[in-house]
Amino acid sequence: MARIKNIRLAEGEVLVSVTVIAAELSEVMKIAKEISIGAKNAKAIAARAGDKARGFQPITNFIDDMARHTLKMVRQIDEEALNISRISSQEIRTNDARRRMHDVVRRVEHPSILSSFVNIVADVDARLLELNQQFDRRLDHLSELLGSINSDMRAATAISSSCRVEASRAEEFREGLSVVADNLEKAVEVIKKHVKECSSRLQHAQQLKRAINKKIKEPK
Amino acid sequence: MKATTIYDGKHQWVVFGRDPDKPEKIIDTNQYLISTPNRTLLLDPGGIEIFSSMLAAVLHHVSVDQITDLFASHQDPDIISSLGLWDQVLPNAKLHSPWLWESFIRHFGLNNIEYVPLPDDGGTIDLGELSLQLIPAHYLHSSGNFNVYDSEAKILFSGDIGAALEADGAPMFVDNFDEHIPKMKMFHQRWMPSNRAKNDWVNRVRHLDIEILAPQHGRIYKGDDVKRFLDWFEALEVGTGV
Numbered sequence A: 001m002a003r004i005k006n007i008r009l010a011e012g013e014v015l016v017s018v019t020v021i022a023a024e025l026s027e028v029m030k031i032a033k034e035i036s037i038g039a040k041n042a043k044a045i046a047a048r049a050g051d052k053a054r055g056f057q058p059i060t061n062f063i064d065d066m067a068r069h070t071l072k073m074v075r076q077i078d079e080e081a082l083n084i085s086r087i088s089s090q091e092i093r094t095n096d097a098r099r100r101m102h103d104v105v106r107r108v109e110h111p112s113i114l115s116s117f118v119n120i121v122a123d124v125d126a127r128l129l130e131l132n133q134q135f136d137r138r139l140d141h142l143s144e145l146l147g148s149i150n151s152d153m154r155a156a157t158a159i160s161s162s163c164r165v166e167a168s169r170a171e172e173f174r175e176g177l178s179v180v181a182d183n184l185e186k187a188v189e190v191i192k193k194h195v196k197e198c199s200s201r202l203q204h205a206q207q208l209k210r211a212i213n214k215k216i217k218e219p220k
Numbered sequence B: 001m002k003a004t005t006i007y008d009g010k011h012q013w014v015v016f017g018r019d020p021d022k023p024e025k026i027i028d029t030n031q032y033l034i035s036t037p038n039r040t041l042l043l044d045p046g047g048i049e050i051f052s053s054m055l056a057a058v059l060h061h062v063s064v065d066q067i068t069d070l071f072a073s074h075q076d077p078d079i080i081s082s083l084g085l086w087d088q089v090l091p092n093a094k095l096h097s098p099w100l101w102e103s104f105i106r107h108f109g110l111n112n113i114e115y116v117p118l119p120d121d122g123g124t125i126d127l128g129e130l131s132l133q134l135i136p137a138h139y140l141h142s143s144g145n146f147n148v149y150d151s152e153a154k155i156l157f158s159g160d161i162g163a164a165l166e167a168d169g170a171p172m173f174v175d176n177f178d179e180h181i182p183k184m185k186m187f188h189q190r191w192m193p194s195n196r197a198k199n200d201w202v203n204r205v206r207h208l209d210i211e212i213l214a215p216q217h218g219r220i221y222k223g224d225d226v227k228r229f230l231d232w233f234e235a236l237e238v239g240t241g242v
């Protein structure tokens, strides 16, 4: 488990990690759009090649669908990352409020003065718990979405090798269709790299979060 | 949040604003980013409510460790109430802000960031490859207030001066100055207290070579509209609340 010295700074780091994911994915979005355009070009070549590229046509449809699915996932991740970032900054503020309120409780000498305040403190505690649960749920959802892009990419790798096989049979259209396979392969590699980076940010955030929660519960 | 690059040379200027997720009844603000290869400065980074959208938008342009400096033209909540959150995200950053407001701005929560108090006559913010001039704009509207001038990009960040109250999602640039006047008139008359301060500022700013005048609310002025604004502002009677 990650070890933290300063809870406030660690909270800041969690916030940054999840917010960075959205930024990282704008690159993936660009590449997925390129794949989709590439698939349309490939469709045109395959149409011209006619019988010589019979096996190629369904592949291009598949690539296009996959690119579109990836784009959809990226948009959802982008939205979810921003939601989490928002929850995370609310958590920082609420946690700060909670710290200050508990400080008040410690400072007040006569418990009778606190009677009206106790409920407020309890509310803040409950809200923090709720935010915490929301954060965890959404983080899980985010990692599912990332996983879904990953399986798209695994499928894409398989497609690019069938692309190559079909291209080799397409005689004078061979070169044009091989380029499609090359581009797809390169794009997949780049997307995988970005997704990996996102996943490690996500993991980092999760670990820090657990460490923070543990530290908060520690008796002073 | 929408991001628009307004200068792209050896360094960049990006404006962020028109946040569709902004809660209702919160005045829309323009946040600016100036980035050089090694340093990034955020001008009037905004209120606590838009912090997440703002940070997310900024990270599309620079990484967190590239953000080295913050600037707050004055003490208002729409300018810098997000400070307590930035303080936890950028513990090593510097905040450049009027000396007059240091003990007030610290109320927003400043435990890690270093407060660099700006003297009344201004000076510069040095970003290594780029030096930015601080133009005093006291009493416009805040009693301790600065604009930021970039002589290379010919951009003046004018804070609340030139601000306008717009409908949600308004365009980033003024396209018809006369139509823009009703949106900014009350803002300047009611929020700006001093004709003397206003005229002094107009006289000083006229000597600067300005291509873009970039306020913290509403649309940005370009080219001839900059001079149109200065003429209009000079002729305007302000401090009309009494």
Ligand SMILES: [Fe+2]
Residues within 6 Å of the ligand: B074, B076, B141, B142, B160
């Ligand atoms: Fe203001």
Ligand SMILES: [Fe+2]
Residues within 6 Å of the ligand: B076, B078, B079, B159, B160, B216, B217
């Ligand atoms: Fe303002």
